[in-house]
């Protein structure tokens with residue numbers, strides 16, 4: 312198993328940061344690269360045209376390596392909502408069809424579907440929280456021959472309960488429904504391959520588990536959807552964009568693959584180098600290895616929670632990186648304050664304390680969390 316990577320981060324000894332699901336920290340090297348990138352802008356004559364293309368190309372490669380796709384299947388997006396807007400613009404829907412989503416799904420993967428349903432006379436089917444914790448079976452049961460879109464994730468963002476995307480993908484394909492995934496809460500720390508799942512669109516923000524900057528993420532667009540319409544028409548997505556002298560020789564043709572879906576100013580000279588540094592490290596460690604390491608912590612959290620009579624999802628019903636400690640009657644109101652007083656950072660979502668460890672955490676962090684919980688309950 313890989314070891315704890317805390318030395319790569321700037322997390323003081325008295326801070327217990329268990330909240331990557333809220334925001335991931337940058338690695339020190341990534342922050343230095345970002346600071347250097349900011350300084351470069353003091354002297355723009357030192358920023359070559361190749362910086363518009365080379366770093367984004369590297370970012371596509373790293374994203375593709377992480378999800379088992381081709382680099383040409385990746386587009387650079389600023390947010391999940393941008394990616395879901397692209398998907399919503401391109402999926403053909405007719406009256407009477409339905410879209411399947413989970414109860415309390417993250418809004419960036421809900422609002423576009425509400426709009427699209429209203430525009431087309433389609434219906435949203437919201438799958439209720441399953442009593443037995445089995446989202447996969449519940450989602451599959453909701454899919455029928457009228458389903459046009461299944462908009463999902465690898466885990467419920469509030470408590471890490473698992474959705475088996477291979478099984479959901481298979482069911483969606485059987486009825487010809489498009490599968491749109493927001494993997495912001497799992498990618499990079501829970502194994503995922505487009506070869507196994509075959510989504511139509513997969514979107515991820517980089518500022519949480521991917522340890523990247525805000526306002527940057529990426530999107531996988533299945534080759535079968537790469538002839539679609541982007542939501543903006545940027546010069547940089549068109550053929551021949553490298554030739555700055557000829558940009559007004561307007562071109563009808565886009566660059567090949569998913570390039571047409573890239574956001575305007577995709578080359579962000581500060582964010583992209585930071586994201587590259589982070590993705591290089593995650594790929595070097597390996598997603599499987601990272602997942603194994605983080606799972607050892609969430610398993611330990613489960614063990615400690617059960618020992619004091621609190622509930623968590625069963626081991627086979629949760630992702631490795633995210634765990635909700637459930638309180639039957641809601642999280643007691645004084646707990647949040649006590650945790651903050653002790654510099655323990657987690658989130659409270661619904662009736663659960665959501666704990667989100669990453670490669671910089673170790674068992675001692677979990678012990679500190681439970682020292683407080685045990686003394687306060």
Ligand SMILES: Cc1ncc(COP(=O)(O)O)c(C=O)c1O
Pocket residue numbers: 332389390391392393417419464468493495496516
């Ligand atoms: C599951 C999930 N998706 C997406 C986001 C962020 O969405 P956006 O990039 O549209 O701001 C979050 C942020 O908490 C999230 O938890």
